[in-house]
Amino acid sequence: MIYQTTIDGGKHWSLTMRAGTSLRLVDLEGGANVGMLFYNPQNPLERYNAPDTLKCQHTFKLTRGHCLYSDMGRIFCSIVEDGVGWHDTVCGNCNRELVAARWGFRSYQDYRNDWTQNGHDAFLVEAGKYGMGRRDLAANVNWFSKVAIDADGAMRFDPGKVAGASVTLRFEMDALVLLHTCPHPLNPAPEYPRRAVGIEIDKAAPVAADDFCRNFRPENARGFANTELYLACGPTGDRSTS
């Protein structure tokens, strides 16, 4: 394994993942939420596009076999393992006002690292490290959080309950990853939920011709073709890990 760490609940981090590496997220206690966004480090205007990801694969939920698409028809990463079965990508984040209204505002002055951080501000901080701002944010993934929809369109939040459940992403192109472990915006918990997440980074096995994600839908074969064209002809980089 290349690296392993734990991110406490209500925190944020970012890192660049190279094509051919994998990122495993573990819901250590059950009930975690991981907000996540993806950008092309060579051109951050290419970003994760939730609508394209959903409509290209005719899905509302994200699970094993699905690919996460950029707005340029390429695949940032594929979901190669999933012990949860349904992850949300349409509900966005808590903001400061929402956290204050639901759980009460805890300032850093009074509570230090147990303050009530929110996902929107967490993304602004991480995006800022790469010269990006609020114009660069987009609809994010919320790993481990299920949001089902009834016939009339109403949303029903269903948190993950299995301690130790994990989801693994295999990166098909280099990607800047912004993440936070702040609560899902529909979480009705009486107290600000603070759930730690395990992170494991490793080299991924090469994508075989019979790869599950590549063959999950005919659209994904074309998404892989677009990504492979980019890797073959696009910006050069150190490919020693892939």
Next chain:
Amino acid sequence: MRRTSELLPGEAQFRRVIPAGDYWIDIVKHGETLRIVDVEGNQAADTLFFNAADPSERYSAVDTIRAQGNVYLRVGSKLLSSESRVLAEIVADTVGRHDTLGGACASESNTVRYALEKRTMHACRDSYLLAVAQEDRFGLSKRDLAHNINFFMNVPVTPDGGLTFADGLSGPDQYVEMRAAMDIVVLISNCPQLNNPCNAYNPTPLEVLVWATDVR
């Protein structure tokens, strides 16, 4: 729920037909009412909103659906910004349901959805990019082109988490109306999509009308 409008087209201060494959971008002022008409039926109006005073604040699909607890847009839906402020509210609608999950078509997503060789076909994202370049007085660029509304499109979510592109609920002369809650920039791409049965492979015109604050 459907609600018809009492506004009379003859009293509109502005009327403009948007041909398929074209765009319209302009400011709608606080209190004014914008109507989008599906002139021939089942045509997608891919629509974005920005705070005219600070275009870094823009329509946010995720904040809008989270705040209303429902993924479909209809009468009473408050269209929220990325700062969770109300940009506009839907005040009349003869269709009953509009999509804000499916996003705009792009030549790049067309390659994935349909075929790699579709990459040169016209798409909403290209209209958006041309709009912000030709009308750069609004201070917009690709950075600002986010998740839009597809007025007149029907994209139901199934109980098991599927996304379907169903036959439209709209039809000829159906319309949706919204009142601006601040001065907003409205950017509409009249969708040129030729690969999707939702418009019967036949993109048709839209019309926009704007009424002044003091009418009604």
